[in-house]
Amino acid sequence: MAHGNMRWTSSSLIDSLTSSDYAGLLPELIRRFRATGLCVRLLITDGLSKNLLARCFSWGRRGTLWFFVDGIRVYHATDVPHILKYPKRSPKVQSEARRLIYRPNSIPHSLRTNGYARRSEGQPDALALQPQRAPEDVSHSQRSFPIAA
Amino acid sequence: MTGGVTTYASLVRLPQETAATALWVKRICTFFESFNGVALRELKDGVSFKVDVTESIDHEELWLEIEEMRQWTFNAPNLPFANSWNQTTSASLHLWADLNSEGHTYFPVGHANQDGLENLSILMRILLSHLHNPSAAEHPWTFITALVNALSSTGKKKNC
Numbered sequence: 001m002a003h004g005n006m007r008w009t010s011s012s013l014i015d016s017l018t019s020s021d022y023a024g025l026l027p028e029l030i031r032r033f034r035a036t037g038l039c040v041r042l043l044i045t046d047g048l049s050k051n052l053l054a055r056c057f058s059w060g061r062r063g064t065l066w067f068f069v070d071g072i073r074v075y076h077a078t079d080v081p082h083i084l085k086y087p088k089r090s091p092k093v094q095s096e097a098r099r100l101i102y103r104p105n106s107i108p109h110s111l112r113t114n115g116y117a118r119r120s121e122g123q124p125d126a127l128a129l130q131p132q133r134a135p136e137d138v139s140h141s142q143r144s145f146p147i148a149a
Numbered sequence: 150m151t152g153g154v155t156t157y158a159s160l161v162r163l164p165q166e167t168a169a170t171a172l173w174v175k176r177i178c179t180f181f182e183s184f185n186g187v188a189l190r191e192l193k194d195g196v197s198f199k200v201d202v203t204e205s206i207d208h209e210e211l212w213l214e215i216e217e218m219r220q221w222t223f224n225a226p227n228l229p230f231a232n233s234w235n236q237t238t239s240a241s242l243h244l245w246a247d248l249n250s251e252g253h254t255y256f257p258v259g260h261a262n263q264d265g266l267e268n269l270s271i272l273m274r275i276l277l278s279h280l281h282n283p284s285a286a287e288h289p290w291t292f293i294t295a296l297v298n299a300l301s302s303t304g305k306k307k308n309c
Contacts, residue, residue, distance in 0.1 A: 080184040
């Protein structure tokens with residue numbers, strides 16, 4: 001739960017719950033939905049370990065397809081877009097991806113001194129990007145306007 | 150993307166290994182689309198599985214193929230990728246069998262993901278954005294407001 005003047009987000013609310021909290025809350029949540037007249041047949045969670053642990057706490061080991069709340073079967077599935085995020089989140093995959101992604105820091109130091117390419121003496125440098133101020137370029141502080149009398 | 154990569158691989162402008170990668174991406178895309186259908190009829194873009202689960206579409210056959218993922222080898226150990234796919238496909242198959250036996254003719258599998266819930270959380274957060282630390286008592290009214298706003302909106306481009 002957000003404290004003090006901390007900006008609250010949905011993730012900050014969710015992060016305050018533990019797996020055992022989820023395990024206790026899920027059946028109660030399904031009962032509340034049923035009380036409104038809805039028929040809960042499927043529970044969708046993402047693949048975070050907290051959710052998977054809650055599943056283990058609530059209704060059994062990994063791989064269990066369904067559980068019962070008040071004698072009514074509820075299936076459990078994983079959110080498919082989150083499944084596709086698993087490989088992306090893997091540290092090994094991320095390190096491999098970082099190796100392949102172009103990074104500006106990989107530019108040799110000799111070419112990025114002060115943000116501009118280093119000029120070699122006696123040679124024309126095509127990469128020299130020295131800013132050229134236009135003659136009519138006058139900053140606002142130096143600009144003078146006629147004051148209406 | 151798959152077509153472009155395979156074309157470039159056949160023209161040897163990309164390494165030959167990229168063709169296999171492209172086919173793998175295409176297969177994953179098909180699996181994903183089979184869980185993302187929100188239409189009752191086949192779409193025109195050629196993605197035949199981006200529809201609701203019915204008796205006429207072979208979702209079951211495709212989903213049973215996903216079990217082959219258990220044989221894939223990933224560089225990262227302990228990746229719950231394949232197990233979660235199997236959990237999802239098996240649960241969906243059982244649920245569809247239950248629904249079909251109860252007389253339901255289709256299963257809107259595209260709505261069985263977290264997108265709707267995440268969009269609802271964002272809507273509630275926007276409605277309560279003036280509060281730094283809202284109390285629990287304010288959430289029901291925010292939920293009702295978000296629900297009424299969504300139901301009163303006639304725009305087709307919104308997904309919540």
